[in-house]
Amino acid sequence: MLLAALILTACGSSTNTSKDPIKSAGVLRVGTEGVYAPYSFHDPSQGGQLAGYDVDVARAVGEKLGVDVEFVETSWDSIFAALEANRFDIVANEVTITDERKAKYDFSEPYSISEGVIVTRKDDNSIKSLADLKGKRAAESPTSNWAEVARKAGAEIESVDGFTQAISVLNDGRVDVVVNDNISVLAYQAEHPDAPIKIAAKTDERSNQGFAARKNSGLVPELNKALDELRTDGTLTKISQRYLDVDLSKAAPRSTWQLILDNLWPLARAAIEKTIPLTIISFVIGLVIALAVALARLSSNVILTNIARFYISIIRGTPLLVQLFIVFFALPQIGVKIDPFPAAVIAFSLNVGGYAAEIIRSAIQSIPKGQWEAAETIGLNYVGALRRIILPQASRVAVPPLSNTLISLVKDTSLASTILVTELFRTAQNVAAPTFEFFALYGTAALYYWIICLVLSFGQSRFERRLERYVAR
Amino acid sequence: MTENRVVAEGVHKAFGDNKVLKGVSFTVEQGTATTIIGPSGSGKTTLLRTLNALDRADAGVIRVDDVEIDFSTPTPKSEVRRFQSRSGFVFQGHNLFPHKTVLQNIIEGPVFVQKRPKEEAESEALELLNQVGLAEKRDQYPYQLSGGQQQRVGIARALALKPKLVLFDEPTSALDPELVGEVLSVIKDLAVEGWTLVIVTHEIQFARQVSNQVLFTDQGIILERGTPEEVIGNPKEERTRQFLDRILNPL
Numbered sequence: 001m002l003l004a005a006l007i008l009t010a011c012g013s014s015t016n017t018s019k020d021p022i023k024s025a026g027v028l029r030v031g032t033e034g035v036y037a038p039y040s041f042h043d044p045s046q047g048g049q050l051a052g053y054d055v056d057v058a059r060a061v062g063e064k065l066g067v068d069v070e071f072v073e074t075s076w077d078s079i080f081a082a083l084e085a086n087r088f089d090i091v092a093n094e095v096t097i098t099d100e101r102k103a104k105y106d107f108s109e110p111y112s113i114s115e116g117v118i119v120t121r122k123d124d125n126s127i128k129s130l131a132d133l134k135g136k137r138a139a140e141s142p143t144s145n146w147a148e149v150a151r152k153a154g155a156e157i158e159s160v161d162g163f164t165q166a167i168s169v170l171n172d173g174r175v176d177v178v179v180n181d182n183i184s185v186l187a188y189q190a191e192h193p194d195a196p197i198k199i200a201a202k203t204d205e206r207s208n209q210g211f212a213a214r215k216n217s218g219l220v221p222e223l224n225k226a227l228d229e230l231r232t233d234g235t236l237t238k239i240s241q242r243y244l245d246v247d248l249s250k251a252a253p254r255s256t257w258q259l260i261l262d263n264l265w266p267l268a269r270a271a272i273e274k275t276i277p278l279t280i281i282s283f284v285i286g287l288v289i290a291l292a293v294a295l296a297r298l299s300s301n302v303i304l305t306n307i308a309r310f311y312i313s314i315i316r317g318t319p320l321l322v323q324l325f326i327v328f329f330a331l332p333q334i335g336v337k338i339d340p341f342p343a344a345v346i347a348f349s350l351n352v353g354g355y356a357a358e359i360i361r362s363a364i365q366s367i368p369k370g371q372w373e374a375a376e377t378i379g380l381n382y383v384g385a386l387r388r389i390i391l392p393q394a395s396r397v398a399v400p401p402l403s404n405t406l407i408s409l410v411k412d413t414s415l416a417s418t419i420l421v422t423e424l425f426r427t428a429q430n431v432a433a434p435t436f437e438f439f440a441l442y443g444t445a446a447l448y449y450w451i452i453c454l455v456l457s458f459g460q461s462r463f464e465r466r467l468e469r470y471v472a473r
Numbered sequence: 474m475t476e477n478r479v480v481a482e483g484v485h486k487a488f489g490d491n492k493v494l495k496g497v498s499f500t501v502e503q504g505t506a507t508t509i510i511g512p513s514g515s516g517k518t519t520l521l522r523t524l525n526a527l528d529r530a531d532a533g534v535i536r537v538d539d540v541e542i543d544f545s546t547p548t549p550k551s552e553v554r555r556f557q558s559r560s561g562f563v564f565q566g567h568n569l570f571p572h573k574t575v576l577q578n579i580i581e582g583p584v585f586v587q588k589r590p591k592e593e594a595e596s597e598a599l600e601l602l603n604q605v606g607l608a609e610k611r612d613q614y615p616y617q618l619s620g621g622q623q624q625r626v627g628i629a630r631a632l633a634l635k636p637k638l639v640l641f642d643e644p645t646s647a648l649d650p651e652l653v654g655e656v657l658s659v660i661k662d663l664a665v666e667g668w669t670l671v672i673v674t675h676e677i678q679f680a681r682q683v684s685n686q687v688l689f690t691d692q693g694i695i696l697e698r699g700t701p702e703e704v705i706g707n708p709k710e711e712r713t714r715q716f717l718d719r720i721l722n723p724l
Contacts, residue, residue, distance in 0.1 A: 373527055374568035378582035378634060379558055388585060392572050470572045472616040 029088035034073035035433030038187045038243040042430040053243040058092040064226035085332035091212040096145040108211040108223040114181035116203030136176040139166040146179045164433040274423035286352025293357035315354025328419040344416040363398035396467040403460040478503040484533035495693035506664040508680035511690035538637040560638040561631030567623045569615040576611040601629040621652030641672040
């Protein structure tokens, strides 16, 4: 998050000079959270697809302009970093138009007006107005305008990852208040009538929300024209009725078991399409890197050895999450823009490379010198000796620790959820957000990770037995 | 007059400050067996290893068959490889490849280095295994063999490359006493067949029986060189006598 904030301050903007930039691009890329009901969420009543007020307004704008709309889901605190990194063209996520933001971004005219409310637990009567927030703990997305409101009122901010998390830590009694827009709170209450929370007060602040784009993007005239038409022809009202009339009776909530059953396949698909390929591709590339680094580390060339040492030191000395963010959010600032999946592959491969290099190096060193000499006396050169004599033996030593690396990698791929890869964990988050069924969905995701790792452990022991056929027992 | 298969002139080798070989010169005639004896630390194993460039001499000229290298000047890698390809090497601790079967150990060089057809290499390997009495072990892994059998496979592996010279580094030192005989008798057969052999050994009786020439090394030089009768039977140097006395009458 810190990194994302750093990137924000160091941003540069590109200028688009064409007359109708959106139309000429033929596509409008829209960044949105996907976990902020009723504005941007995966709607269970629409088969779990991305929907919500902001999402549908963005779709309608695309229709008016005659372009395709592509949604990119990202967490709120990375959303401006991703916008700066040109991952998408606009943000449609109830972005409140403030003076500070206007200084950094282009805004369309507002398409929604909201009123802030202060939410507390039902049994808490200590808060009657904004002034009572002084000294209270508030759960907020740290970069949101609601966090700003709470901070100004003297509350301590506990950082969370969006409204869904904020409400659930309030339910659990881990914070005192949540400040957010009234409609998302009402929507939550309609969906969860038994939740132990209430609207304690209004903030008396009305705010306007619009699309945010990079400064000088030139997109605003087209956006505004489309919004005007949507307002005139009643589309905005229609979308707003669909999502924001929270008093309307909604479809009865599904049972937890039904929810799990309905999502078994979507979660499995995310695992099969994203988590597993991400793991396998990164591991294979990582091993190639690791072998090269291990050999460099073992070489008699001082420069090579030191480069390898430096690489291993950097990879092992920095958090994987930071490495992911550097590849995804920081590289675009020096003109290297990589799509989410390949970016994840790069970060994970480099990470595996650093860790596995030391495993491979020590495995190679565990092979007696006599084996190298015997290979030399039968005429094998360095590469031949390595390939035919040393590595086959070293692999027996390296397989158990490398299997650990692989199994860790399976679980580490969940971090890719932070850089827009809709893998297993992110999919579980998407489903959990509107339904608040965290236990059920994260439990299902955990079960899937466990199953994948069980299969890998099984494969590991079979492979080890095969490699041990030439060892005395 | 028979031709020299090995000519070594002024070979020097040091490991750091430790001067192991201090100007060693000798020749080995084609089709003869030469044994190197001497106290431990006298440089005999290092001398053997310089003949295969497993240890590169610091100075001196060594010719093996048709390849001559002056080690005081830089030599291209390919030339060193050519030099190495002229000799086979049998290690004290066999150094068989544990992940390969007996047969795979023997054909590794012929097939993957000399690029000969696998079938041809295999049938030659089987002949060699017959010769060392291990044909029935062809598909076993090294760990399934006794020490003497492992060493005999090591010999077959060295011979499979059809070297002009076979080097033995204390081939029986790591063996249990009852296994020494089977290995020595294989080596003896090779001498009879006319292979050119250089053997570092502590087996004085064996050296006496098998060799045409004996080199006695001491403190990095060849102190005495001659026929077994001369060097072992009637040593001229006091140090040779002391050494032989210690070996032959250890108590």
